[in-house]
């Protein structure tokens with residue numbers, strides 16, 4: 368389908384007042400209002416693409432401003448022109464001679480890049496009449512590789528090695544695609560044990576999740592050790608010894624403190640500790656990984672990992688045992704392709720970060736592709752799931768028996784319901800106007 372030239376790019380500050388009920392609360396983000404900088408690109412043929420990046424409330428206006436700064440780089444380009452040499456377009460956005468000073472490829476400007484590129488991928492998939500995962504699965508390895516910027520990672524992964532991994536992933540992909548369409552991709556839940564929830568809420572939510580077939584559960588930790596011990600004991604007792612328990616500290620500790628704290632929680636046999644310390648501290652993560660290995664506990668991180676260069680170093684330093692890609696933190700599908708292929712080369716499983724608003728909707732496409740065409744394995748692999756805010760999306764995730772069922776509608780599942788966007792636009796949407804009047 369001819370998609371035309373991009374003639375419009377709008378961005379909205381959309382916020383949901385999740386802090387009112389402590390949804391999403393953790394040791395560092397105690398009152399998040401899950402939000403999105405929501406991008407709509409329009410072409411002169413009338414097609415539209417929708418993309419977003421995730422934020423937790425205040426500051427979304429800065430991301431909106433950064434998206435506006437990128438707008439001139441996008442307007443006037445056609446989809447064909449972009450996708451014919453996607454690597455160059457990626458680099459145009461990330462290496463603008465003046466704007467790269469406010470990055471490069473990190474922080475607010477990179478979140479904005481993610482939102483814009485997610486909208487471009489949505490537009491591409493719609494133009495091809497496929498969901499993004501299927502667009503990727505059907506793409507030739509050479510074309511996939513042409514979307515990746517190998518600058519700064521070629522010491523760990525060359526273009527030839529990436530091609531080799533992708534060519535190997537073509538074998539048996541038909542079968543794996545059928546498996547996914549039938550069974551879905553395994554998921555775990557974080558919905559039961561936000562830090563601000565009471566023990567009673569924990570118990571109720573966990574028993575409901577067990578009844579719904581969930582087999583892996585994540586608990587927020589890191590504020591008070593006694594509380595963590597009590598909460599982990601409660602969940603472990605409810606789920607039994609066989610099911611998976613993971614703990615997430617959201618960057619709360621210093622390195623030594625992380626090792627000591629997690630050692631106290633080791634009796635509950637967590638599969639991983641997530642974000643034990645600063646997301647930038649590669650050697651710190653390596654130290655924690657080494658110290659916790661004898662206890663059988665891995666280290667997971669990625670939701671606030673800036674870019675492919677950081678992931679490269681985490682992998683080179685054996686600092687992570689689980690790579691947690693995020694669909695809205697790094698440079699969209701392009702950069703996540705690089706990270707998925709590097710993880711495969713280093714033989715580290717990818718267990719995506721999701722939740723927030725829209726993160727489940729988007730990242731499911733990437734992990735389906737990972738299984739079908741890159742890792743080709745489900746061993747120690749699962750994708751995070753959080754059960755809220757899906758009703759604001761036109762094509763929300765479909766979970767069946769604790770598995771993500773592959774989306775069938777063309778695009779990136781990123782289009783929000785228009786009335787939801789209107790109501791939640793900050794600060795003039797109905798929801799915020801009425802709260803500010805209280």
Ligand SMILES: [Mg+2]
Nearest residue numbers: 615641642670
């Ligand atoms: Mg986390």
